[in-house]
Amino acid sequence: MPKQFLNYGFGIVAALAGLLSTTAHADFIGLYVGVDGMYTKAEDSAGQSDDKFNAVYNLAFEHPIPFVPNIKLRYSDFSNTESSGNALYNVDQTVGVQTLDALGYYEILDNIVSVDAGLGVKRVNTKDAVRLTVGNAGAIVKNNYDETVPALYVAAGGKLPFTGFSAKAEVMAGQNSDADFSDINAEVKYNFIQNIALDLGVKFGYRAMTINFDDDSNSSFDKIEAKGPYLGLEAHF
Numbered sequence: 001m002p003k004q005f006l007n008y009g010f011g012i013v014a015a016l017a018g019l020l021s022t023t024a025h026a027d028f029i030g031l032y033v034g035v036d037g038m039y040t041k042a043e044d045s046a047g048q049s050d051d052k053f054n055a056v057y058n059l060a061f062e063h064p065i066p067f068v069p070n071i072k073l074r075y076s077d078f079s080n081t082e083s084s085g086n087a088l089y090n091v092d093q094t095v096g097v098q099t100l101d102a103l104g105y106y107e108i109l110d111n112i113v114s115v116d117a118g119l120g121v122k123r124v125n126t127k128d129a130v131r132l133t134v135g136n137a138g139a140i141v142k143n144n145y146d147e148t149v150p151a152l153y154v155a156a157g158g159k160l161p162f163t164g165f166s167a168k169a170e171v172m173a174g175q176n177s178d179a180d181f182s183d184i185n186a187e188v189k190y191n192f193i194q195n196i197a198l199d200l201g202v203k204f205g206y207r208a209m210t211i212n213f214d215d216d217s218n219s220s221f222d223k224i225e226a227k228g229p230y231l232g233l234e235a236h237f
Contacts, residue, residue, distance in 0.1 A: 034058035036232030038207060040078060054078050056207075056230065062107070069104035069118055072153075076209075078226045079127070089134045094142075096127040097224055099209075101172065101183070103153050114168075116155040122174060122181060123148050124211060128220040145219040149174045149181055164191040164201070178217040183209040189234065199236035205229070 036056040060072040079096030105118025129142035151174030159166040169186040187205025208227035213219040 028064065030060075030062045031237045032058065032060040032062070032234060033237070034203075034232055034234035036203075036205075036230040038076070038226075038228055038230035040226045040228040052080070054226075056232070058232075058234070069106055070116075072101070072103040072105060072120075074101040074103075075099070076226075089132065092131040092133075094127060094129045097211075097226065098125045098127075099123065101151075103151075103172075105153055105155075112159050112161065114155075114157045114159075116153070118153045120151050120153055120172070121148050122151050122172065122183070124179065124181075126219050126221055126224070143218075143220040145217070145221075147176075147179050147213075147217070147219070149176050149179050151181075164194060165189070166191075166201075178214045179211060179219075181209065181211040183207070185230075187230075197237070201234050201236075203232050203234055205232075 034057070036058070037053045038056050039053050040051070054077055056077075057075045058073070060070065062070040076099045077096070079094070079098070081092060081094045100123040101120060102123070103118055103120030105116045105120075108115040108117060124147045126145045127142070129140060131138060131140040151172050153170070153172045155168060155170040157166060157168035166189050167187070168189070170184070172181075172183040174181060185205055185207035187203045189201045189203035191199050191201035193200035206227075206229050209225070211221075211224045213221055213223065215222075
């Protein structure tokens with residue numbers, strides 16, 4: 001199944017590359033930098049959850065060179081540390097998930113309506129650590145696990161001319177022999193600064209990410225879900 005998935009994805013990208021000669025693509029070199037505060041209820045298969053704001057960082061580079069994909073990076077950190085105990089002992093438990101999305105994509109349309117598609121990977125790092133401290137003595141049990149999952153990426157959006165408002169939805173999904181995931185978000189953005197040198201906007205959206213680990217993987221998690229609304233800023237240079 002993973003090989004079929006990759007072959008299908010590469011076939012799509014090859015077809016998209018062929019379309020670039022007859023469809024719209026980026027007219028200028030552009031750099032997009034954004035940061036979001038995502039309010040999540042992150043829950044693992046053991047029922048442990050944490051409601052809090054998490055930082056999500058976005059970076060994209062677009063260019064007008066035909067056949068060469070644009071680049072997008074997204075880093076998310078869903079981590080939580082809880083402490084409990086009394087005068088005799090203390091227990092610190094850390095549960096965390098960090099993901100890094102690295103994507104190469106083509107702009108199929110780039111005007112009032114935009115469509116992007118491409119391939120990439122999601123790098124997943126999970127952490128599960130418990131530290132027990134009794135007096136001056138302590139012990140820790142931990143499990144760190146890394147997984148890189150190939151993925152397909154599709155995005156579509158639209159602008160409301162002369163208003164500064166735009167909307168966008170992104171879908172990223174992938175699998176390999178140890179894990180599969182889906183990562184979907186939709187947002188509305190308003191650019192309150194628009195000129196030839198800089199576009200700066202505020203955005204509001206919702207994101208839902210689900211990662212399933214195979215029973216044969218070395219992860220201490222069976223399933224991870226992180227979903228919730230986010231508020232952010234994005235600059236386009």
